[in-house]
Amino acid sequence: MRRFVRDNALSLFFLIAFLLTLVGQSIAGTADYNARQIADGGAPVSWAAYVTTSDFAVDVAENWQSEYLQFLLFIVVTVWLVQRGSPESKKPGEEGRESDEDQKVGAHAGPRSPSWARATGLRQMLYANSLGAVMGVIFVLSWLAQSVAGQASYNSQQLARLQDPVTWLQYAGSGEFWNRTLQNWQSELLAVLSMVVLSVYLRQRGSPESKPVGVPHAMTSVES
Numbered sequence: 467m468r469r470f471v472r473d474n475a476l477s478l479f480f481l482i483a484f485l486l487t488l489v490g491q492s493i494a495g496t497a498d499y500n501a502r503q504i505a506d507g508g509a510p511v512s513w514a515a516y517v518t519t520s521d522f523a524v525d526v527a528e529n530w531q532s533e534y535l536q537f538l539l540f541i542v543v544t545v546w547l548v549q550r551g552s553p554e555s556k557k558p559g560e561e562g563r564e565s566d567e568d569q570k571v572g573a574h575a576g577p578r579s580p581s582w583a584r585a586t587g588l589r590q591m592l593y594a595n596s597l598g599a600v601m602g603v604i605f606v607l608s609w610l611a612q613s614v615a616g617q618a619s620y621n622s623q624q625l626a627r628l629q630d631p632v633t634w635l636q637y638a639g640s641g642e643f644w645n646r647t648l649q650n651w652q653s654e655l656l657a658v659l660s661m662v663v664l665s666v667y668l669r670q671r672g673s674p675e676s677k678p679v680g681v682p683h684a685m686t687s688v689e690s
Contacts, residue, residue, distance in 0.1 A: 492517050520618035527612035532650030534605035541598045550686050551666035553677045557686045613638050
């Protein structure tokens with residue numbers, strides 16, 4: 467067990483942190499929801515009832531889709547675009563999908579390579595793009611979940627004001643939906659930009675996300 471924890475400490479840390487913040491969000495969200503309910507003349511709800519509401523669902527899905535968009539874009543664009551001096555980038559001149567030899571696929575795969583890396587044709591193509599594909603699928607699904615939950619939450623507010631509900635297409639094209647969506651996208655893209663640029667000039671000793679402290683600013687990737 468100790469070895470398992472040590473070997474998986476990074477993922478376990480973020481899993482626990484994720485669950486704690488999700489629970490914290492649900493508790494704070496219940497308090498905020500009940501405050502609004504009372505202000506509008508409604509009755510407060512329990513925590514269990516709140517986490518099944520469209521309000522909670524849309525907030526969670528909204529955050530997830532923006533995070534997976536960030537990772538999807540970063541995974542894909544770093545194939546073709548570089549930033550000199552950043553450990554998050556390939557070296558200038560290495561843009562592109564790289565050769566089979568560089569990627570250790572097909573005839574260049576080693577004895578311990580994944581079996582799909584040793585395969586050819588469709589299997590290799592699917593595996594070679596599986597990370598971006600899965601991130602893309604999760605992004606699309608969470609974006610759809612946000613739109614569906616958002617529509618339900620928006621319509622409940624419309625009905626409370628004695629106004630007509632909207633269809634999914636109307637909500638997906640509304641300012642309400644895109645205001646919520648673009649708020650998250652711009653913050654995630656700013657975070658990636660900051661990481662790419664600041665890591666050129668700043669260091670964090672011992673972190674794989676940083677270059678070694680004494681490496682020149684212009685050195686890129688693992689060039690050191």
